[in-house]
Amino acid sequence: METLPLQLSNAIDRELAPLSPDKLREACFELTQRYRQGLAIETQLHRQAYIAARLPATYGAIRQVFRRTEPFLNSIQSLLDLGAGTGSLAWAAADALPHLQRITLFEKDVELLRLGQHLTQNNLDPLQLAWCRDDITQAEIFPSHDAVVLSYVLNELSSKEQVHLLERAYQATDQLLILLEPGTPQGFGNLLNARNLLLKLGAYSVAPCPHLAPCPLAPAFKEGKDWCHFSVRIPRGKYHRRAKEGALPYEDEKYTYLVISPQPVPLPKGRIIKAPLRKTGHVILDLCTEKGDLKRVISSKSDGEVYTKARDSEWGDVWNEETKKK
Numbered sequence: 001m002e003t004l005p006l007q008l009s010n011a012i013d014r015e016l017a018p019l020s021p022d023k024l025r026e027a028c029f030e031l032t033q034r035y036r037q038g039l040a041i042e043t044q045l046h047r048q049a050y051i052a053a054r055l056p057a058t059y060g061a062i063r064q065v066f067r068r069t070e071p072f073l074n075s076i077q078s079l080l081d082l083g084a085g086t087g088s089l090a091w092a093a094a095d096a097l098p099h100l101q102r103i104t105l106f107e108k109d110v111e112l113l114r115l116g117q118h119l120t121q122n123n124l125d126p127l128q129l130a131w132c133r134d135d136i137t138q139a140e141i142f143p144s145h146d147a148v149v150l151s152y153v154l155n156e157l158s159s160k161e162q163v164h165l166l167e168r169a170y171q172a173t174d175q176l177l178i179l180l181e182p183g184t185p186q187g188f189g190n191l192l193n194a195r196n197l198l199l200k201l202g203a204y205s206v207a208p209c210p211h212l213a214p215c216p217l218a219p220a221f222k223e224g225k226d227w228c229h230f231s232v233r234i235p236r237g238k239y240h241r242r243a244k245e246g247a248l249p250y251e252d253e254k255y256t257y258l259v260i261s262p263q264p265v266p267l268p269k270g271r272i273i274k275a276p277l278r279k280t281g282h283v284i285l286d287l288c289t290e291k292g293d294l295k296r297v298i299s300s301k302s303d304g305e306v307y308t309k310a311r312d313s314e315w316g317d318v319w320n321e322e323t324k325k326k
């Protein structure tokens with residue numbers, strides 16, 4: 001479970017307090033419908049619905065990606081957030097990056113930017129936040145930062161804009177370029193194209209792919225059968241629960257991600273790319289491997305420690321053990 005920092009959930013609650021539950025329910029519904037139709041945020045109510053329903057989800061996904069890339073975060077002092085929205089990244093990074101000093105946030109919607117500024121104000125000291133109102137598809141160059149992040153942004157852009165932006169984002173990356181998208185076929189398709197482009201530009205894989213080979217899920221994806229994605233559980237905040245009347249107090253956010261680097265990094269033997277199937281006496285794991293293929297392994301009690309590791313492993317974890325092929 002990725003829980004929001006208390007200061008952030010309090011700041012969101014204060015922001016939403018003047019709205020009636022009916023109004024917020026209507027706004028959350030409308031925002032979901034708009035996203036389904038490929039439409040972006042337009043009104044102040046959509047923005048309020050965003051911080052009630054979507055900010056916690058993108059925060060949770062970013063926070064989990066930081067957990068999965070922890071060994072590479074120690075030397076990150078500066079972050080560039082392209083399409084920052086209301087600043088989920090700043091909150092997740094403040095928690096996860098021990099040596100982070102400053103974040104530059106680009107956002108084109110001035111009201112979202114103001115809302116993000118308002119939520120973060122006096123809450124993330126001593127981090128320095130520089131908010132810039134700008135259209136990231138028009139930039140010819142971005143200032144270099146240790147890490148550059150595009151979180152849930154590519155799906156709002158055309159294919160041509162995505163290529164232009166990714167090339168410039170990669171040029172500005174000193175250590176890590178982090179891309180997150182909704183865990184839908186469309187989100188995965190965007191990242192598959194981004195991966196192909198970035199590897200051609202000389203980038204190295206950091207996560208989730210434990211290899212530089214073509215994505216082994218691409219053929220199944222092209223047939224509409226499968227795609228690489230992960231899941232993070234997040235609690236629903238007070239106002240989101242009210243807006244969702246009767247629904248569970250948490251939700252599972254499906255996301256897909258890609259972290260690459262201009263420098264090679266050590267890669268694991270494999271990555272667990274589906275929820276482990278825990279059966280009586282054995283566990284089945286679906287892996288993407290260092291060889292660039294897909295492998296289903298089965299670990300039974302007779303495997304001893306390896307079985308214990310398999311039983312305790314989660315969807316998205318790395319897998320470095322030798323296991324029998326199923």
Ligand SMILES: C[S@@+](CC[C@H](N)C(=O)[O-])C[C@H]1O[C@@H](n2cnc3c(N)ncnc32)[C@H](O)[C@@H]1O
Nearest residue numbers: 058083084085088107108109135136137151152
């Ligand atoms: C779905 S929101 C994601 C916000 C934030 N990154 C997060 O993870 O919560 C997409 C954001 O990208 C911004 N955006 C889309 N196109 C943009 C552009 N051309 N220039 C700057 N920002 C853009 C939108 O205004 C919106 O705030």
